[in-house]
Amino acid sequence: MLPRLPLEDSALDLLRACHTKMRLFTTALERIVESYAKNPADLQIPDAARITARYFREALPKHAEDEDLSITPRLLAVYPELAPGLANGAREHAVVEGELPQLTAALDKLAACERLTVEEFSSFSARVDRVVLLLRTHALTEETTWFTPFGQLPAEDQRAVRLEMAERRARPGAP
Ligand SMILES: [Fe+2]
Numbered sequence: 001m002l003p004r005l006p007l008e009d010s011a012l013d014l015l016r017a018c019h020t021k022m023r024l025f026t027t028a029l030e031r032i033v034e035s036y037a038k039n040p041a042d043l044q045i046p047d048a049a050r051i052t053a054r055y056f057r058e059a060l061p062k063h064a065e066d067e068d069l070s071i072t073p074r075l076l077a078v079y080p081e082l083a084p085g086l087a088n089g090a091r092e093h094a095v096v097e098g099e100l101p102q103l104t105a106a107l108d109k110l111a112a113c114e115r116l117t118v119e120e121f122s123s124f125s126a127r128v129d130r131v132v133l134l135l136r137t138h139a140l141t142e143e144t145t146w147f148t149p150f151g152q153l154p155a156e157d158q159r160a161v162r163l164e165m166a167e168r169r170a171r172p173g174a175p
Pocket residue numbers: 063064067089093138142
């Protein structure tokens with residue numbers, strides 16, 4: 001299967017695009033909570049919830065895999081001093097991953113035009129706050145700590161990361 005990523009983009013371009021997408025969907029989560037709090041019957045909620053659930057279920061885990069499996073080992077080979085920050089980043093990926101089943105379950109209910117109980121909404125809203133804060137801080141930390149070193153890795157390393165990112169997204173069922 002052909003990679004579904006623009007061939008002219010570098011691995012760093014793709015990483016930046018992944019972070020832009022992450023920020024869009026963290027904002028989407030906040031908007032869904034705000035809209036539901038104002039009017040649970042808001043007709044825009046189901047579609048927004050469906051698209052957002054798909055991002056968190058399918059796309060975000062691939063971005064974490066890009067970093068943990070393709071980028072981190074290559075960065076550490078050249079910049080071992082980045083080890084503590086990269087290990088912390090991997091722990092944050094795991095924390096977010098732990099939130100995803102319940103986050104996407106609530107989004108699935110909203111996508112199916114179902115109502116959340118008061119307790120479910122309260123739990124969903126608190127989870128959104130946690131995930132949004134963590135992802136925004138996480139993305140900014142990555143951008144300011146290892147994006148520049150990553151862009152200075154040997155060209156063959158960057159091409160290999162680019163290829164692995166494309167292969168990940170070409171897997172059956174990939175978004
Ligand atoms: Fe990350």
